[in-house]
Amino acid sequence: MEGCRRSMLFMPGNNPGMLQSAGVFSADSIIFDLEDGVSLQEKDSARLLLRNALQTFDYGGTEVVVRVNNLTGSPYGLADVEVIAPAGVAAIMLPKATEKEIILLDKMLAEIETKTERTTGSTKIFPLIETAYGLMHLKRIISSSIRIAGVLLGAEDLTADLGIKRTRDGEEIFMARCQVAIACRAAGIDAIDTPFADVQDQEGLIKDTQKAKALGLTGKAAINPRQIGLIHEVFAPSPEEVLYAREVITAMQEAEKEGKGVFSLHNKMIDAPIISRAQAVLAKARQYGWKEGENHA
Amino acid sequence: MLNAVRRELPEYIEGYGQVKTFQGANVEQDKPVRRQVVIDKDSVDGNKVLSSLQEAMARCGLTDGMTISFHHHLRNGDHVLNMVLEEAARLGFKNLKIAASSIFPVHAPLVRHMENGVVTGLCTNYISGPVAEAVTHGLLHTPLVMHTHGGRARAIEAGDLSVDVAFLAAPSCDACGNINGVNGPAACGFLGYAIADAHYARRVVAITDNLVEYPNCPVEISQEYVDYVVPVASLGDVQGIISGTTMITRDPVGLRIAQFAAEVIAASGLLKENFSFQTGAGGISLAVAAYVREMMKKQKITGSFASGGITGYLVEMLEEGLFRAVFDVQCFDLLAVESQRRNRRHQGISASFYANPHNKGAVVNNLDVMILGATEIDKDFNVNVTTDSNGVLIGGSGGHSDTAAGAKLSIVVTKLTKVRLPIIRDAVTTITTPGETVDAVVTERGIAVNPRRGDLRQRLEQAGLLVMTIDELQEIAQAMTGKPDSLPPGRDIVAVVEYRDGTVIDVVYKV
Numbered sequence: 001m002e003g004c005r006r007s008m009l010f011m012p013g014n015n016p017g018m019l020q021s022a023g024v025f026s027a028d029s030i031i032f033d034l035e036d037g038v039s040l041q042e043k044d045s046a047r048l049l050l051r052n053a054l055q056t057f058d059y060g061g062t063e064v065v066v067r068v069n070n071l072t073g074s075p076y077g078l079a080d081v082e083v084i085a086p087a088g089v090a091a092i093m094l095p096k097a098t099e100k101e102i103i104l105l106d107k108m109l110a111e112i113e114t115k116t117e118r119t120t121g122s123t124k125i126f127p128l129i130e131t132a133y134g135l136m137h138l139k140r141i142i143s144s145s146i147r148i149a150g151v152l153l154g155a156e157d158l159t160a161d162l163g164i165k166r167t168r169d170g171e172e173i174f175m176a177r178c179q180v181a182i183a184c185r186a187a188g189i190d191a192i193d194t195p196f197a198d199v200q201d202q203e204g205l206i207k208d209t210q211k212a213k214a215l216g217l218t219g220k221a222a223i224n225p226r227q228i229g230l231i232h233e234v235f236a237p238s239p240e241e242v243l244y245a246r247e248v249i250t251a252m253q254e255a256e257k258e259g260k261g262v263f264s265l266h267n268k269m270i271d272a273p274i275i276s277r278a279q280a281v282l283a284k285a286r287q288y289g290w291k292e293g294e295n296h297a
Numbered sequence: 298m299l300n301a302v303r304r305e306l307p308e309y310i311e312g313y314g315q316v317k318t319f320q321g322a323n324v325e326q327d328k329p330v331r332r333q334v335v336i337d338k339d340s341v342d343g344n345k346v347l348s349s350l351q352e353a354m355a356r357c358g359l360t361d362g363m364t365i366s367f368h369h370h371l372r373n374g375d376h377v378l379n380m381v382l383e384e385a386a387r388l389g390f391k392n393l394k395i396a397a398s399s400i401f402p403v404h405a406p407l408v409r410h411m412e413n414g415v416v417t418g419l420c421t422n423y424i425s426g427p428v429a430e431a432v433t434h435g436l437l438h439t440p441l442v443m444h445t446h447g448g449r450a451r452a453i454e455a456g457d458l459s460v461d462v463a464f465l466a467a468p469s470c471d472a473c474g475n476i477n478g479v480n481g482p483a484a485c486g487f488l489g490y491a492i493a494d495a496h497y498a499r500r501v502v503a504i505t506d507n508l509v510e511y512p513n514c515p516v517e518i519s520q521e522y523v524d525y526v527v528p529v530a531s532l533g534d535v536q537g538i539i540s541g542t543t544m545i546t547r548d549p550v551g552l553r554i555a556q557f558a559a560e561v562i563a564a565s566g567l568l569k570e571n572f573s574f575q576t577g578a579g580g581i582s583l584a585v586a587a588y589v590r591e592m593m594k595k596q597k598i599t600g601s602f603a604s605g606g607i608t609g610y611l612v613e614m615l616e617e618g619l620f621r622a623v624f625d626v627q628c629f630d631l632l633a634v635e636s637q638r639r640n641r642r643h644q645g646i647s648a649s650f651y652a653n654p655h656n657k658g659a660v661v662n663n664l665d666v667m668i669l670g671a672t673e674i675d676k677d678f679n680v681n682v683t684t685d686s687n688g689v690l691i692g693g694s695g696g697h698s699d700t701a702a703g704a705k706l707s708i709v710v711t712k713l714t715k716v717r718l719p720i721i722r723d724a725v726t727t728i729t730t731p732g733e734t735v736d737a738v739v740t741e742r743g744i745a746v747n748p749r750r751g752d753l754r755q756r757l758e759q760a761g762l763l764v765m766t767i768d769e770l771q772e773i774a775q776a777m778t779g780k781p782d783s784l785p786p787g788r789d790i791v792a793v794v795e796y797r798d799g800t801v802i803d804v805v806y807k808v
Contacts, residue, residue, distance in 0.1 A: 020714070020777065021550045024741040057777065225549040289761070 005029050005150060005190050005219040006235040007228050008065065012037040014046035016053075023059035025225040026232075031065045034080050035095050043069070043076045047083050054087040065126060067093040071101045081105065085112045085123060091149055096157070097127030097134060099144040106145040121147055126192075130154030131161045135176055138183040150190025152221055153180045156197070166197075168204055170211060181216030193217040199224040209234040232288075242285045245278035302679055302728050304803050312418075312439030313793050319802040322702050322734050326798055329655035332456030337499050338524060345526045346472050346508070350384040353525045354462075357500040359385075362392045363461040364418070366498060368491035369399035370466065370478060370627060374537020377466040377504050379406050380529065386415045394418030396460055398449060398490040398648070399695070402426030403537060411436050420458065422446050422695050429690035432791055435807040441690075441792040443683060443805075446490070446626070447652025447659060447699040448797035453493040454649060454656075457799055463498035465491050465523075466532045470505035471513035474523025478645075479515070479638045481507030483532035486607075486628025486637050487645020488517055495522045506532045517645065539630050545587050545610070546580030550712060550741045555581050557762070558668060558710050558739045559588030564760035565706050565753060567665040568592060572600040574620075575661075575700055576668040578608055578629045581710050585668045586610055593619045604651070604660050605696060607643070612636040615643065624660050626651040626696075652699035654797045661696070661703025669697055669735070671709045673725040676767050678732030678747050680709060681725035683794060686718055688784050688808045690792060694729050698797050701734040706753070713740040718781055719774030721767060726784060727794060728803040738767065745770050 009027035011018050013034045022030045032053075038046045054064065066089050068080035073096065081092060085108070094105060102125060109123045125147040129135055135158065142148055155173045159166040166172065177193065184191035193212035196205045209220050209231050220231045237245075247265055252275055255263035263270055300306055300318035309315055317326075339356065347353050359365070365385075367378045378397060383406065385393060393416050400407070400419075405427040410416040417438035422445060424432065432441045444452060452458035465488070469480035476495075478488040483506060495501050495518045503518075503526045546552060562568050562585075574589060576582040587610075593600060594617075603611045604624035609632030615623050622642045628634045637643045652661045661667075672691070673681040680701075685691045701707040711720050720740070736753055738745045745767040746754040757764045787806020796802040 017550070021741060024550065024553055226552065 005063070005192060007219060007222050007231045008152070008192055009222045009225060009228060010037065010067075010195065013050040013066070014038050014042050016049065019050065019053035020057060023057070023062045025228050027062055027222065027225070027228050028219070029063040029065050029090070030059065031067050031093055031221070033067045034076070034084075035067050035069050044079075047076075047080055051083050051087045054084070054089065063090045065089065065091040065093050067095060067128070070095050071104055078108075081108050082112075085109055086116050089123065091124035091126050093126040093128055093152065095128045095154070096131055097129070097141055099137065099140050102127060102141060102144040102148070106147055109147065123147065124149035126150055126152055128152045128154045129176075129180060130157035132158070135179055138179060142183060142187045142189065148187075148189055150192055150218075151180055151184050152192040153177060153194045153217075155194035168198070168201075170208055174215075177212060177215045177217060184218070185216060190219055191217045193220040195221040195223045196227065197223070199226060202230060205230050206234060236288050237281050237285050241281050245281040245285075248274060248278035249282065300800070300802065302677070302731050302802060304728060306801055306804065310440060310790055310793060310804070313442065317800045319731070319796050319800040322731050322796075326800075329451070329455060331454045332497065334497055335499065344472055345474050345523065347525050347527050350381060350504075350527055351388060353502045353527050354385065354388065356525060357462045357502065359390065359462055361390055362394070364394040364396055364459060366396040366460040366463045366494045367398070368465060368488060368494065369397060369401070369423075370485040370488055370490060370538065371483060371533045371535075372399070372485075372538045373401040373403045374483075374534035375401065375403055375466065376531060376533035377464060378404055380504070381464045382407065382410050382415065386410055386413065391415060392417045395420070396458055396494075397421050398446070399423040400425070400428050403533075404428050408436065411438075414438070420444060420449075421693065422449050423693040424690055425692055433684075433689045433805070433808050435789060435791055437791065440790050440804075443693045443792055443794045445652065445694040445698045445795075445797040446648050446696040447654055447661065448694075448795055448799065450493040450647065450649035450653045451655050451797065452795075452799060453497045454653065455799070460494055460498035462500045462502060463491070463494035464502050464504055465495060465518070467503040467505040467518075467526075468532065469507045469509055469513055470503045470526055471509055471511040472526060473511055473520040474501075474503050474526050475511070475513040475516045475520050476503050476505075476518040476523065477513060477515050478517060479634060480509075481505070483507070483535050484634050484638075485535065485538045486634045487625055489626035489646055489651065490648050491518060492647035493649055500524045502527060504529055504532065506530060535631070538628065544580065545583045548580070551581040552584055553741045554710050554712065554739055555584030555588055557741075557744060558585045558708050559592060560760065560762055561708055561737055561739060561744060561757060562589060562666055562706070563592060564757050564762060565666070566756060567706055568596070568598065570598055572598055573602050573604070573663055573665045574600060575603060575605040575664055575666070575704070577670055578606055579670050582668045582670065583608065583610055585710065586614070590614055590619060602660075602663070604646075604664065605700070607633040607636075609633060609636075612643070615640070624651070652696055652703070652797070654699070654702070659699070659703065661700045664700060664704035665706060667700040667704035667707045669701060669707055669709045669730075671711045671720065671738075673722050674709060674711070674720060674735075674738055674767075675722050675725045675732070676771065678735040678738065678767065679725055679728045680730040680732070680735055681727045683727040683729045683803075684805055686726055686781065688726055688787070688806060690805060698730040698734070701730045702797065707734060707736050709735055709738045711738070711740060713742050713770060713774045714778050717778055719771065719778045721771040721774055722781075724783070727805055729794065731796070731802065738770070740770060742773050743770055
């Protein structure tokens with residue numbers, strides 16, 4: 001369902017304290033990082049530490065994703081998958097993903113799932129779209145495995161690849177956001193926005209998240225637990241949206257009783273897309289703990 | 298015999314005396330008294346300024362076996378206790394009893410004086426560093442007596458703790474003995490912990506590095522109580538007064554706990570006009586203050602007061618109009634000292650005014666919410682802040698038990714595990730604060746409410762907070778850490794932990 005992953009929190013894979021506590025921040029997903037967050041001399045120890053943590057700790061309702069190193073461009077990626085996937089993760093996040101690498105990862109995961117007696121296809125894949133190539137081949141990348149549960153847009157690497165400046169306002173990634181949103185919506189998977197880098201700037205985070213939401217992205221990555229609450233607030237349906245959705249559904253039920261196919265609300269014609277949007281809003285509101293008849297306005 | 302928190306205690310402890318067992322936090326003892334003080338003095342019109350500590354000791358009639366007292370406002374920057382004991386040792390005094398409101402690592406030379414028999418008795422409200430370790434290892438001749446901040450003032454006023462000579466570090470003083478703590482190079486704020494000593498000690502010596510012309514205003518401790526004034530080069534290192542952590546934690550887990558604690562406060566119904574609040578200076582506690590600050594601003598609440606050890610952070614809240622006053626028993630940083638110097642709503646208070654259970658009304662009794670720390674908590678909500686899990690002394694109540702008993706809502710904030718150990722135990726190593734005075738324990742993984750507070754539990758559940766039982770919290774912790782072995786039973790008592798009313802709540806054994 002859309003919006004299951006409002007927030008995906010990056011955590012370094014080599015910090016024992018954080019490995020233990022990662023589940024307490026109410027993030028929808030945590031992404032334990034073995035790539036950029038871990039220095040070269042710690043790659044192997046972080047991999048083993050993370051595997052042991054995954055086998056030891058209960059992260060409760062928080063989905064666990066691991067960002068491995070690139071499979072072909074780095075000497076660590078294949079070993080990461082071989083060690084981490086058998087320990088049990090919901091998904092593997094693949095940096096600078098290409099179709100070839102996804103097909104390779106899919107095959108590796110299938111073998112590991114067979115060996116560890118897991119359901120085939122149960123380990124999902126999150127391609128990280130952070131190159132011009134990735135953006136241009138988005139559709140093909142998404143179609144290269146049925147395991148793909150969503151896409152994360154990585155704006156820092158993408159803007160570096162494009163040779164352009166990354167700004168607080170983020171106008172430079174407008175088109176990339178649109179492309180990711182459209183491609184993911186078309187495929188029925190999650191579209192996760194790039195993290196907001198300045199953890200002190202709460203107002204900036206809210207604006208940036210609102211922008212992503214407005215363009216159709218379904219969630220946002222976070223690099224600090226303090227960002228989680230604000231991201232969830234932005235992705236929560238507004239009281240006005242919920243109120244309107246309830247009116248639409250009530251009007252629809254009345255129209256059905258009266259046998260009317262088409263009906264209007266506040267002098268506007270209500271048709272199928274509006275109804276399905278209203279149903280989606282209410283579903284999301286329930287997910288946020290709204291109770292029937294409750295008014296948060 | 299068992300006390301009310303089920304600790305087995307002897308009836309008599311050698312070097313301490315007859316044991317009055319702890320009966321419960323609010324059990325009335327005999328009618329409290331204030332002792333009579335014999336006014337033992339020299340001629341009153343003479344100059345009180347003496348040339349040396351040696352002369353002061355001689356004029357005070359200091360002899361072997363006497364009790365001398367110190368305040369701890371200079372905290373880990375204090376040189377006065379060391380200076381006085383160095384001189385006492387040089388002059389050949391033996392068997393002195395030290396009544397210091399706190400002992401810090403800077404007081405390490407005390408270990409030597411304990412070894413040499415210069416010091417054979419010690420009572421304090423808080424003890425850390427080499428002296429604490431030495432006491433734990435049995436170096437002190439008689440058991441250390443641990444008071445609470447309010448309990449120490451009570452003990453002095455009641456005569457349970459009789460001070461022969463109080464040596465008071467006086468950041469600013471005149472020749473007649475008018476003292477304040479807000480001026481001078483070692484300005485450390487209002488001398489709240491020295492007031493009972495000044496009023497009840499047989500002799501009072503002000504030690505100052507800032508002798509000013511008469512009169513020294515503002516006057517905190519007045520000349521009527523002071524026998525002598527001894528000028529010295531320096532009272533200590535003023536940077537050392539800064540208490541533990543005076544910055545809000547940046548640790549995400551700590552912030553998570555603080556956020557939960559703030560949600561508990563909001564759900565308790567106490568956060569409203571005239572709200573009163575106290576928090577320690579730890580990073581998590583201060584983060585709770587930060588969340589409370591935001592909530593007060595949002596809801597446009599004007600609080601009544603904040604109290605306790607005061608930091609610059611609380612000063613900012615005062616200046617924003619979030620509280621009408623702060624009650625400051627001790628400044629925890631130099632911003633607080635500066636505020637006290639210029640702001641009349643930054644009110645200094647004595648330890649008795651702050652927390653004495655037997656006077657006619659202490660500030661802690663006016664508190665709505667208190668945020669407390671913990672080293673260990675047991676399933677009856679008893680809290681240990683006195684020893685670590687190896688049984689070594691690392692602190693003490695300070696105001697912990699006092700505020701827990703006084704506040705309408707006392708919340709312990711702690712991580713569920715620390716250095717691979719679960720915080721929640723079947724039995725804590727030492728009971729500092731009785732569980733009947735602790736209302737809730739807030740950790741990063743959930744909130745446990747004392748079963749005595751069914752009303753609170755209901756409110757928190759209604760607010761959708763993550764409420765669980767303390768057993769459930771313990772299970773979560775032990776799933777990560779395993780169950781630690783308990784310490785082997787102790788034999789030799791090295792410290793007696795008194796509750797604020799003077800009864801014995803626990804003892805500490807030699808390690």
